[in-house]
Amino acid sequence: MSSQMSSTAVLTWFDHSGRKSLPWQQDRNPYRVWISEIMLQQTQVATVIGYYETFMQRFPDVQSLAAAPLDDVLALWAGLGYYSRARNLHAAAKYVVEHFGGVFPKTVEDMCELPGIGRSTAGAVLSLGSNIRAPILDGNVKRVLCRVAGIRLYDDLRRNEQKLWLLADELTPTKRVADYNQAMMDIGATVCTRGTPNCGVCPFSQSCVAEAEQNFSVYPGSKPSKVLPEKSTRMLVLLNARHEVLLQQRPPSGIWGGLWVLPEVPELLSPGEFAEQFGQATDLRALEPLRHTFSHFHLDIHTYAGVMQGASSRIMDAPWRWQPMVELKAVGLPAPIQKLLKQIAAGA
Template sequence: MSSTLSFSTMVLNWFDRHGRKDLPWQQHITPYRVWVSEIMLQQTQVATVIPYFLRFMERFPDVQVLAAAKEDDVLHLWSGLGYYSRARNLHKAANYLIENYQGVFPNSVETLCELPGVGRSTAGAIAAIAMGIRAPILDGNVKRVLARYQAVQGWPGKTAVARTLWDIAESYTPEDRTAEYTQAMMDLGAMICTRTKPACALCPLMESCVALQQGKETCFPEPKPRKILPEKSVRMLMIINDAGEVLLEKRPVTGVWGGLWSFPEVITESDLDGQVADKVGITLDRIEKWEPFRHTFSHYHLNITPVKASVKQGASMVAESGRWQWYHFDNPSELGVAAPVKKLMEKLRQSL
């Protein structure tokens, strides 16, 4: 079969029989829906994304509504999905589209790449799937398929290796049925050419896959060189006032959990009262330390010790406007919070 049919034809024939065609973002296709789905799918599995995508579309059905929303509302719907810079960039890009393109997506890969958070592969997916423009993509799934098919040496994070894979992706992308081919390549990587246990016997490319012929299909692509992750430790202060509200602090836009709401943090246990007084301007009472736990980011481990405490007297704040908020569990405001904070808030609510 491989000697008579082109790469794209083999992939498309497989897609016609086995590809996914009922995902939410494959219905009522628009550049907006494809864009949101592609951003959500970055480093996140389809099954996880689906409920988030549906809620997001219900709340923000188009660019205009998204641009007009508050960033907190966007982050709230993103809570638990991780990599929160994606949500902030969606909001920024929506406003960029309103300001520069009257809310209409530009119709070239180059101009789509101007949008915050949109790189070449995401731009290619939007152009191909929603606009029918011939444009290659190179997300994680496609990298894996192409690296194995041609046994491309090296870690794809290296510039030279990435350039080779882009050249291969470009050469295989067909002039016709670009949208279906783009989805087919993502599906092939997600469903057949999986990272640890590829189903090579079911792959339409098995007869001409170099890695399979060499018996080294799981050796490609080469993994990122491993490094020991550093550790950091913090104490998250769950401060409760007389009204049963918990104090939340808005994190800086840059850095981990940027722009999200979290518990105030201190680094060391010594002089806890002094640190809290300096940071928040209140005195604590009935301090109770909870079991520590670890949250791992891509670049370090964060060891978290939750500390529950009450406000000793009054709840007057000497803090920056907009930085602090008393959150009431019975009348909650919609805020973006990171997954570990969300879990702690639920545990705290049950303890009150």
């Protein structure tokens, strides 16, 4: 496959069909591209746009992000999921300010020193943000190249990923690298989709193994499936007379790290016994269980709601707080906790 011919065809496709009006494509710089790339990991473009615009208003540059409390960052991230991304984002901003003087690195190797940044994200930030030649290999680009080259990714994952990186590097041009990499991501997102690809408008149409075979599902193929384990937890929704809800901050690492959640009932206590340490709870009742699925397990949340007649002052210290129900957006709450509290607020 001629890299020159392929990159030329891709750039021609981009000129008439590529996406050019997304928020992070305006006033482009490494910081703006980096925020978008991290948000777009595991999340659809349509979902990201609103979060991105709000985030950039609050943190317009790496200095403002580095200086912000992690709580503020997590509050704006709430609902996007995969919260380690937000924690890494905050840590990486501090690293850029402290070790690179607030200027993003210019090499893949230096970019990969930043928390939460791997080779493909580094390549995207360098190429899209600074037009520095660097190949990318995100999920969409992997699918395109697997189909074009006829690579069954999961037959030998490590070896085949090495093949894909070599192919990505071979195809990446020296000029207009930002447009080329954006085009490759766009082709994967809008043309060479997981379902039925639109081969008639694809710049790789004449040299694609999957199209020649009319067999798209085997390239890259399906990731070996696994049965997700099931876990459960019990939580309390405790409201006081001021219509505030009691929240507990999670440890900085692990599931929902640094976010605010409902108090979790220890295994050896009943919900009523646990509630007693916060004051006198009345009308404690079980709500409909809620299942939330993470990437590696299912979590069944059993919730008990009650009204506090009196509250201990000691719980005002971290990691506890009484949060007004009308100001829930001010703190970082995981999506299922947001959903539960919305139901409570609506009288469900």
